Amino acid sequence: MASNTKNALQSAGRGAGYNIILQLLFRIATFVLNAFIVRRISKQLLGVVNVRLTLLYTTGLFLSREALRRACLSKTDEGCNVRHVVNLMWATVPIGVLCTGLLSAVWIFLLEQPPVVDIPDYPQAVIAFAVCTVAELMAEPLYVLAQRYFYVRVKVMVEGGALAARVILTGTLVALYPEWGLFSFCISYVLYAVVFVMLYYGFFTSVIKDKSSPIPISSWGDLLPQPAPNQPLLSLSTWTSPRLVYLAVSFFKQSFFKQILTEGERYVMTFFRALTFQEQGIFDTIANLGSMVARFVFMPIEESYSVFFTTTLQRGLVADQQPPAVVKTASSALSVLLKFVFLVGLIIVVFGWSYSYLLLMIYGGDKLTASPGPAILRTYCFYVLVLAVNGMTECFYFATMSKEEIDRYNRKMLLFSFMLLGLSWLLTTTFLGSLGFIIANSVQMCARIVYSASYIRRYFASVSEDPLSKAMPAPATWLSLVVSLFVTVLSEHIFCCNTSLFHLAIHVAIGAACLLMVLACLFVFEKDLVQFIRQNILARSRPD
Known part of the structure; x- marks a missing residue:
């Protein structure tokens, strides 16, 4: 058990390391290309692509796969075989069709439309982004299998390669055919989805041929949904584990609220018209710049160690009901990870305050340095610190809480969601403008930190471990x-x-x-x- 835990911890560490290094390389490349793109397209087009269409894309993906991913990567007290996982993950495709279909109708018929004179291809772009969302879901069973069996580099290589292809194509099209407008971004997202799916299926071609692979897949038929033999087709247990389904349902409620919390400012911009498309473009560009470290450092760590915690700790059991060696390893890992992200966040605050203006001047010129650009980036640096701590505490919380605790937390998420939306609307429409989004996010994030930190203290109280106090520099x-x-x-x-x-x-x-x-x-x-x-x-x- 101790050896398995050590291997899982090292796999998670290597996964985070590979993620960070590769993400850093790709983010540097995309930083340069995005700076090129920002200087060559209008603020209005920036707002439509980076806020309106990206929100459609991320919402569709999140609602379609997040809950099922979490359920299938969880360690439960019931054995769930590969067939259960594969069948359940294929459900992301019809769920994605339903979600993106409904969202596309809202985006086209109910929301404010950009001016036809400036952006004539908006409805077609909505459909293109929706199709890309569904296409990407075709690789979900393969993604989950690779994660369950600790193929930690696959995700990094696939997503990095697809992202590089998308950004390079976008920059090329914007430079050569600036009159194409939204059409350039649609083509780039289609390329991303195609490369993403093809790379995953290419990797599993080698897995099928490799007889020593730990993934029990021997043919392409094993990756397709299949019922259990001699079982009624309409029975849930014929296709998957009922416990996984029930767990996924609980996570789905949570995913809905988490998506609101993650993309709250974009929802307020989109549904309440708090900012114009031009203002949305500037705010989102600066926010993306400010969240670069969160994306290429914090997110890979959270994803890798979420797999570690879910596969080594029994969900729903407190620390004294788990193997002592596993608990000690998990506690030490959590304390060090919290210290790491906290220190990175503090460094961002310290140096971000004095170098925000210079960074914006290099990145976007006068388009971004005009007020309130530097103030937005400086404030966002404080938000990144809060985001880092919250991400790590919730990573452990979501990986270990029971189904009943998930249901209770869903009600808290509803409260946090209302808090975020209400504060965002109030602060942005009164006197703070764009800064209101960041302040509202920081307040609700602090509330979530307090909640998850209290859970961590209760979890380890029975074994006299305190990873939170050990995390202080x-x-x-x-x-x-x-x-x-x-x-x-x-x-x-x-x-x-x-x-x-x-x-x-x-x-x-x-x-x-x-x-x-x-x-x-x-x-x-x-x-x-x-x-x-x-x-x-x-x-x-x-x-x-």
Whole structure:
């Protein structure tokens, strides 16, 4: 058991490491290409693509697959074979058709339409994004099988390759055919879906041929939905595990509210017309820039260690009912992971305050540095810190709570959703404008942190473990961050941001020196974090 737990922990660590490295490489490339795109399309088109159409795409995917993914990746007290998982995950396709069909009708017939003169192909673009959503769901059974058997690099390679293809094609089309408008983005999303599905099926071609693969798949027929032999076709147990279905239903309720919490500002923009399409484009571009670290650092960690927690800890049982070695490993991992994301968030706050204007100037020029662009990015840095802590605490919470706790939390999610929507509408329509979205998100995120933190304390109370208190940085680390904040703010006031490249270089050099000082303090005073990274992320082990 201890060996299996160690292997799972190392697999999760390597998965997070691969995710972070590859995501970093792709995000740098997409950062450059997106900067090119932002300078060449209108603010209105930015708003329609990045808010309206992307919201359709993410909502369709989230509602169609999130609950089933969580259920099929959970460790339950009932054995669920591969056939149960494959059959249940194929249900994402008809669910996706239903969800995207309804959403497309709302997007085309009920919501405010962009001006036809400026964006003539909006209805066709809605249909194209909906089709891409359903197409991507064709790979869901393969995704879940790869995750269940710890093929940690597959997800990174597939999503990274598909993303690179999409962004490169978008940049090319925008440069060569700027008059195509929305049509360029539709073609790019279609390419993403095709590459995504083809890469997963290409990987499973090798799995089928590899007789030593741990995934019990020997033919393409094993990846298709099939009933159990000699069982009535209309019986649920003929196709899958009833427990998985019931768990998925609970997660589906939760997924609905989580999607509102995740994309709350986009829903308010879309349904309540809180901002114009031009304002939406600017806000979303800056928010995407501010959330880059959340996407290529925090999200891979959460996804990898969610698999670790769900596959090593028995869902619904408290710590003293689990194997002691497993609990100790899980507690240590959680404390170090919380410390890591907390420190990364603090670094973003410290350096984001003094370098937001410079980053926006490089990325989008006057289009983004005009007020309130820098204020939005600075405020978003604080939100990223809260987002990091909440993501890690909820990662553990969602991986270990019982079905009854899931149902109770669904009611809390309803409260959090109303809190977010109400605050967003109130703050944006009164005096804060775009900043209201970030402040509203931060408030509801803090409430969620308090709730999930109390759950973690109760979970480990019976075994005298306290991963939350162990996650606090050392005093020397705090001191280095405070000094860096003071020095970089002073540097910005003196050297930034005029037209002198020499002064800008001095400002950047001061920030780099302060960052090196902070990293040196981490290396010296955060021994547990350094050791964890060496043993579980940088360690060489069996191939994945």
